[in-house]
Amino acid sequence: MNEVLRRAMYGANLTETDVAAEVAVDPKTVRNWLQGQLPQARHRAILTKLLGIEEERTWPELSGARQPDLVAVYPRRTTLMHEFWLSLFESAVSEIGIVAYDAMFLLQDIDFVQCLRGKCAAGARVRVGLCAPGEATAALSDLDAETEMRVANARSAVSLLQPLMRYDGFELRLHDVILYNSIFRADDELLVNQHAHGIAGAESPVFHYRRAPRGITFQSYLASFETIWSQAGSLHAFGL
Numbered sequence: 278m279n280e281v282l283r284r285a286m287y288g289a290n291l292t293e294t295d296v297a298a299e300v301a302v303d304p305k306t307v308r309n310w311l312q313g314q315l316p317q318a319r320h321r322a323i324l325t326k327l328l329g330i331e332e333e334r335t336w337p338e339l340s341g342a343r344q345p346d347l348v349a350v351y352p353r354r355t356t357l358m359h360e361f362w363l364s365l366f367e368s369a370v371s372e373i374g375i376v377a378y379d380a381m382f383l384l385q386d387i388d389f390v391q392c393l394r395g396k397c398a399a400g401a402r403v404r405v406g407l408c409a410p411g412e413a414t415a416a417l418s419d420l421d422a423e424t425e426m427r428v429a430n431a432r433s434a435v436s437l438l439q440p441l442m443r444y445d446g447f448e449l450r451l452h453d454v455i456l457y458n459s460i461f462r463a464d465d466e467l468l469v470n471q472h473a474h475g476i477a478g479a480e481s482p483v484f485h486y487r488r489a490p491r492g493i494t495f496q497s498y499l500a501s502f503e504t505i506w507s508q509a510g511s512l513h514a515f516g517l
Contacts, residue, residue, distance in 0.1 A: 278311060281330065372462065381430045393447075397444035408456075458471050
């Protein structure tokens with residue numbers, strides 16, 4: 278429902294039929310606009326004058342910088358404090374999802390691992406997809422210091438999560454995907470840490486999305502998460 282449009286029509290004491298007559302469309306078209314459909318530009322021009330509304334505020338999807346499901350953009354992951362991440366995952370009730378290379382910046386924090394354990398115990402579904410240790414070198418031709426650290430981190434991450442395997446709601450999978458971003462989900466909240474070539478993940482931007490009725494970016498990243506998850510395998514599949 279486009280609440281801004283609905284309230285404007287109510288404030289102007291205009292029904293769907295009244296607006297349809299003014300804009301020269303069928304009342305069903307006005308109903309579709311109220312349900313979230315974007316009017317054509319010529320119709321928006323009439324509506325803004327008729328109802329005294331602002332175009333971008335009424336239809337924020339017209340501006341890429343104001344997507345309805347975009348909450349905030351952080352220039353670096355390091356700008357997000359420990360408390361922010363912990364609060365995000367503690368707020369989850371039914372679903373936690375992580376797809377990353379190793380997520381060690383979270384897993385090495387005992388408070389975070391305890392948070393995951395508590396969510397599992399409370400019946401939440403917790404899914405973690407990490408890069409398979411043996412696959413951490415797949416995209417790199419030489420075993421340099423960065424590669425060795427990535428392999429070590431991946432093995433440490435798997436080790437830290439092993440105690441959670443006893444919970445029915447917890448699942449750990451390993452992937453061999455070259456990630457373009459890491460995705461962190463807590464119910465209807467989503468953090469996407471971009472992977473910019475030549476820049477460490479900690480120094481790359483993080484986009485914060487929240488599920489919204491007319492938001493499509495949240496759903497796009499959620500679909501990406503599910504695709505990676507469906508291609509990931511169990512520990513046994515990678516000999517662990």
